[in-house]
Amino acid sequence: MRFFGSLLLAFSLLLLPAVAAFAETSNLKSVRYDSDHETVLILLDKKTEFRFYKYSDPARVVLDLKETRPPAPSYSQEVQSPSVKKIRYSLYMENPSVTRVVLEVKDTKDWRVTAEESSAGYLLKLTRAPLTETIENPSPPKIEPPSGPVRDAKGFIFQKITSGAVKSMMIGRGQIRLNLRWAFSPEVRLSSDRQELSFWIPDGVEQNLPRTIEVGDAVFQYMSLEESETPEGERAIKVKVKLQQPSAFQKEVDSIEEELRILVLPRTKILKVAVVTSENHPQIQIDSQVPLTAYKLFKLSDPHRLIIDIPEAEYAAEKELDGVDGTSFVRLRGAQFSRDPMTTRVVIDLKEKTKYEDALSPDGKKLLITLKEINVKENPRVVVIDPGHGGVDPGALSPSGIEEKDITLAIARQLKKLLEEKKYVVLMTRNEDVNLTLPPRIELANQNDADVMISIHCNSFPGSGDMLGMETYYYNGESFGLARMVHSALVKEMKREDRGVRKNSFVVIKYTAMPSVLVETEYLSNVDAEKFLTQPENQKRYAEAMAEGIEAYFSSLELFKESNEQQSHRPL
Amino acid sequence: MKKDLYFSVLLLLSLGLFFFGLGYLVKILPQKHPVYITYYYLAPGGSLLVPVSRQISLKEERLSRERLAREVIVDLFTPPKNLTLYSALPTGMWIEKVALDGDTAEAWLHFVRGGVPQGTGPETQMVNGMVLSMTSVPGVKKVRFHFINPDNTPWESQHLALQEPVSPPEEWNRWATEKELRSAGDKPRWLRTYWMTREDHLLIPVDVILPRGRGEDDALARLLVSGPVKDSALAALTSVFPEGVKINQVKRLGPRVDIDFNEKFLELLRTDPQGAQRVLDAVFSSYVDSFMLAKHFYITAGGKNLPKELWPYDPEKPLLKPVVINLMGP
Numbered sequence: 001m002r003f004f005g006s007l008l009l010a011f012s013l014l015l016l017p018a019v020a021a022f023a024e025t026s027n028l029k030s031v032r033y034d035s036d037h038e039t040v041l042i043l044l045d046k047k048t049e050f051r052f053y054k055y056s057d058p059a060r061v062v063l064d065l066k067e068t069r070p071p072a073p074s075y076s077q078e079v080q081s082p083s084v085k086k087i088r089y090s091l092y093m094e095n096p097s098v099t100r101v102v103l104e105v106k107d108t109k110d111w112r113v114t115a116e117e118s119s120a121g122y123l124l125k126l127t128r129a130p131l132t133e134t135i136e137n138p139s140p141p142k143i144e145p146p147s148g149p150v151r152d153a154k155g156f157i158f159q160k161i162t163s164g165a166v167k168s169m170m171i172g173r174g175q176i177r178l179n180l181r182w183a184f185s186p187e188v189r190l191s192s193d194r195q196e197l198s199f200w201i202p203d204g205v206e207q208n209l210p211r212t213i214e215v216g217d218a219v220f221q222y223m224s225l226e227e228s229e230t231p232e233g234e235r236a237i238k239v240k241v242k243l244q245q246p247s248a249f250q251k252e253v254d255s256i257e258e259e260l261r262i263l264v265l266p267r268t269k270i271l272k273v274a275v276v277t278s279e280n281h282p283q284i285q286i287d288s289q290v291p292l293t294a295y296k297l298f299k300l301s302d303p304h305r306l307i308i309d310i311p312e313a314e315y316a317a318e319k320e321l322d323g324v325d326g327t328s329f330v331r332l333r334g335a336q337f338s339r340d341p342m343t344t345r346v347v348i349d350l351k352e353k354t355k356y357e358d359a360l361s362p363d364g365k366k367l368l369i370t371l372k373e374i375n376v377k378e379n380p381r382v383v384v385i386d387p388g389h390g391g392v393d394p395g396a397l398s399p400s401g402i403e404e405k406d407i408t409l410a411i412a413r414q415l416k417k418l419l420e421e422k423k424y425v426v427l428m429t430r431n432e433d434v435n436l437t438l439p440p441r442i443e444l445a446n447q448n449d450a451d452v453m454i455s456i457h458c459n460s461f462p463g464s465g466d467m468l469g470m471e472t473y474y475y476n477g478e479s480f481g482l483a484r485m486v487h488s489a490l491v492k493e494m495k496r497e498d499r500g501v502r503k504n505s506f507v508v509i510k511y512t513a514m515p516s517v518l519v520e521t522e523y524l525s526n527v528d529a530e531k532f533l534t535q536p537e538n539q540k541r542y543a544e545a546m547a548e549g550i551e552a553y554f555s556s557l558e559l560f561k562e563s564n565e566q567q568s569h570r571p572l
Numbered sequence: 573m574k575k576d577l578y579f580s581v582l583l584l585l586s587l588g589l590f591f592f593g594l595g596y597l598v599k600i601l602p603q604k605h606p607v608y609i610t611y612y613y614l615a616p617g618g619s620l621l622v623p624v625s626r627q628i629s630l631k632e633e634r635l636s637r638e639r640l641a642r643e644v645i646v647d648l649f650t651p652p653k654n655l656t657l658y659s660a661l662p663t664g665m666w667i668e669k670v671a672l673d674g675d676t677a678e679a680w681l682h683f684v685r686g687g688v689p690q691g692t693g694p695e696t697q698m699v700n701g702m703v704l705s706m707t708s709v710p711g712v713k714k715v716r717f718h719f720i721n722p723d724n725t726p727w728e729s730q731h732l733a734l735q736e737p738v739s740p741p742e743e744w745n746r747w748a749t750e751k752e753l754r755s756a757g758d759k760p761r762w763l764r765t766y767w768m769t770r771e772d773h774l775l776i777p778v779d780v781i782l783p784r785g786r787g788e789d790d791a792l793a794r795l796l797v798s799g800p801v802k803d804s805a806l807a808a809l810t811s812v813f814p815e816g817v818k819i820n821q822v823k824r825l826g827p828r829v830d831i832d833f834n835e836k837f838l839e840l841l842r843t844d845p846q847g848a849q850r851v852l853d854a855v856f857s858s859y860v861d862s863f864m865l866a867k868h869f870y871i872t873a874g875g876k877n878l879p880k881e882l883w884p885y886d887p888e889k890p891l892l893k894p895v896v897i898n899l900m901g902p
Contacts, residue, residue: 090865091826393730396690404691437728457731460691461618472750473692487750498749499619504696507733518731520692 028070028099029121030203031089032165034181038083039127040103044068047122050115054108061103061111061126068099082106083128101126120203157213159225164203164237174219174293176241176262185251188262194246197262200228200236209237218291218364219244219264248312248341250294263294265312270344273317273334275324282329284348284369288313291364297356299558304328304350308369309337313344328354329371381554382425384445386455386508387412391435396460398530404458405433407533411456411521414543422551438507446513452482452550453516455508458533460525468529469497471520475509481556482515486549493545496522496532515553519546608896609640610708611647612701613657615769615776617808618693620745621701622657622769622776624898640709641677642670648705652900655772660701662689668720675713676737677706682720683727692731699732700744707740714739746779747806756781763788764861765795766854766897767809774898775854776809777861792862793819796855812854814840814847819855820874827867828890829859835874841882857895868892 026048032041042063049066076088086104103126105111114125152158156172170177176197178186186199210226221242228238247266272287286308296309314336321332330349337345348371355372387408389395395404409430416426427448429441445453461467472487474480483501491498499520509516521542522529532538607628612621628640645667651657664687668680679702689695703715714737719727746762753760761782766775778800782791797818799811816836823830841848852871859866868890871878877887885891 389730395730438730457692459693461693467618467693471692484750484753488754491750498751500748501750501753502746503743504692505733506692506731507729508731510733518692523691523693525690 025067025069025097026065026122028065028068028089028101030071031075031087031101032181033077033079033081033084033087035079035081036167037127038081039125040084040087040101042101042124042126043120044122044124047115047117050113050124052113054111059105059108061105061108063101063113063124063126065099065101065124067097070099155217157215157223159213159223161201161237164201166201169223169239171213171215171220171223171241172217174264174266174291176223176264178260178262180260185260188249188251190247190249194248195243197241197243197249197264199239199262200230200234201239202230202234202236217244219247219266219293245290250311265294266290267312267314267342268292268310269314269316270310270334270346271316273321273332273346275321275329275332277324280327282324282327282371284332284346284371286310286346286367286369287317288365288367292360292367293364295367297358297369299353304353306348306350306354306356306369306371308346308348308367310344310346310367312342314342315344323349327371328352328373380423380425381452382427382448382450383419383550384427384429384448384450384453385412385415385419386429386441386445386453388455388457390430390433393435396458396524398524398533399527400530402524402530402534404460404524407458407521407524407539408456409433410536410539411542411546414540415454415456415546418543418547419550422547424550441508442511445516446511450512450514452514452553453508453512454486454546454550455506455516455518456546457518457520458522458524459520460523466526467523468526469499470494470522471499472501473504473506473509473518473520474501475503475505475516479509479515479517482550482553483517485552485556486517486519486546489545489549489552490519490521490542493541493548494538496529607710608708608899609644610705610897611644611651612660612704613648613651613655614660614697614701615774615808616656616658616771618658618697620776620778620806620809621660621697621704622774622898623704624652624655624657624774624900625896626900637709637711638670638672641672641679641706641712642667644705644709645670645679645702648701655774655900656769657772657774660694660697662687662694662698672712673716675711676716677709677712677714678716678718679706680718680720683722685722688719688727688730695729695731699734699738700741703738704740704744743779745777748781752781761788763792763795763858765792765858766812767799767806768812768850768854770808770810773812773850775812775850775857777857777897778806778809788862789822789824792858793822796858812847812850814844817851822859824859824863824866827865828870829863829866829868830870830872831855832875833871833873837873838878838882841878853897856891857897860895 026044026046029043029045030041033039034041042065044065048068051064051066053062053064054060055062070089070091075090076086078086083106084103085106087101088104089099089101091099103111110128112127114127116123116125156170156177159169159171161168165181167179167181169179186201188197188199190197210224212222212224214222216222221244223242224240226238228236230236243264243266245266247264249265250263252261252263267290269289270286271289272285274285274287276283276285288310292310294311298307299305300307315334317334319334323330323332328351330351332346332348334344334346337343348369350371357370357372359368360366361368387405389405389408391405393405395408397403412428413431416428419426427444427450429444430436441455459471470487470490472483472490474483480501487501506518509518522533524530524533608625609628610623610625612623614620615622649659649661649666651659662683665681665683668682670680671678689698699717706712706715716737717734719729721727748756748760762779763782764777764779766777768775780795782788797811797813799813800806800809817840818834818836820832820834822832837848837851840851856869859869869892870887870890871883872887
């Protein structure tokens, strides 16, 4: 009897840790990256056991949280940081009671974990900073005293937020700018009278709330902050913004600046559109009833046009105006582009590609667009053309013995001629049938600070003569846009089988410092493709398509640049 | 009572020792889990790599990893005779030596004049085929290449960067036209579907872009059932789903994947068990490869559990499918 009693006691002792562990399941509340301190903050609702590992190839830091449930089955977030590439977590496949948090890092050296208990829960910090607090001696997180509102020279009111998803807020000039601690996009609500915006900042802890900040400009009355709960029951700071007049809004995320912008668009009327001339440059003036906070400018080609879209604007001006003789400005048209959403569109018809400058008057009620002719000699683009193979290296051979090196050179020479006609500076890695290994090709492009590089090849599958089609390869993300545009132009012009845009680590596109692509024009091993490739008119068409793709790529860069300039000009 | 406690502690220690010993024995005894080596050959047309797995018997398991890696390459030159597959290595190339340096396999390859791959396509397929195959040997993670010219001088690759050891490529058998890429945006989501060769019914993994505006689970089900677009370069492949067999619904939550086929699937189980097995292999492998957590499968047809005479498995228990594709005998 005594034996059975002891056996029961022994089993109870064995079971005790398991029961205790089951009872202490914790929940992973959030995983965030604090870029200021290069620290990943992992918040759990209660203390739990964890294990910390470092792995190489690829370098990663791993934290296994025992008896922990994640908020979602899996999560992955790329991070732009000098030390961390990606943060991800999921249930550990081998043991679903464990949640595994993985940081893909540049280098595992100096990474440490610290833990602290606070009212918010159990906070684990993965950091490269020296260990300041030990696991055995946790201390509550420090809360910095909030700073009061500060108005800068541009008219923005600055509000620092000491914790939660937002580091600071700026309000003014028709915008609310949120500088983010981690990627987050609030649900912004507009009241039924369209005069109040509201949203929540999750996990924010702030002293001295509620608080009201008087703005009092043309768009905003005031902003208020108060402790609240989201509809999901999460603790948060509720932000309310009272507007001067009924308005709409747009949300924009700038992932590079880690900023979220809420643009407020007061309803307005376009009262007048006029053409004036200043220093021989035509200038278009658009008058608005209330200050403009946002507008969009973009160019279209074939025929060349400059488009101005103004949101929340009713068009009440003249519908058509004549251009100015002796300039590229042909005609101006204005109309109500759409009523839902309310948008005004002004179109400037142009003779040729034209540069423009846009500016708002100090009161924001006049938008001025100045048209200027482009001087292509100002900043010529440098294109490096690399005809594949050469000399003793013939590359692929066709069934009748045609060599790849001759076709690539013929297309490259045509492309050079076309690009030079378009005023590009063109450099050839080889312009003759000479031996050339891969490193000098890369050096030529890198040393001359080329804008793009295009390497021309023919593919071959000697065992499979029926394979056909074109492929365009890129290596890094920067080259993806160029690859797509060149390939798109080739598919459209050549009407050959589309074998896609692909990624691969070819030497000439991997080690070049600028956007670079490798084009496989066709399969030289195919009898039909051989005939097609050897015809001079087809070689010319390949060159034309490549030139068109390169030009489209540069135009898209211009548009992107202009769009960035637009954003800097947009606010009042 | 004190005596009881001593007795309990003693018993606890004995039990602990017993379980520890049992665990150790399990560890040192031969594992029952089979070891698979996967070879990658070229499908007809040369544009896709086909995995063919081979189960290694216990006797072979005792082979050194060097020997295994070497055997993999040797076998890569000779695809199984009963399948319409081609070696990814060009005629005129042979292996001189394989050595292991930690997790890196070093391969010295010689070739006769004209024995190097022509064009980026064959060069990529050769390197990918070798790297994918050799890294299926347990413990091998990278491959360093040494190509030797006919005059015994090193040969530099004409296209690929091979100076450093090469890890298994993330992107192989990946397929998207420029139009599809454009519609998918800058960060396309790729799904891996398994289709089969028309002749040998070999399952081939192909990565395709998620069609816009569809849920991922439904999109993958549609790709599996419909097969490749008829006029695409993948026309040599076809869906593993026979006419009329379809997926009604897929529900996925963490590791759990519920697949509901239509009732035609029951007919397939009855009339062509091999065909049904291929369908299940393709479906399981596609979801396991496309979704990180997908692991436990529950199968129904027409919303009902499968009849016991056709399906011997407990419908309440998940099916855990090891991903072994195109298995051939040892």
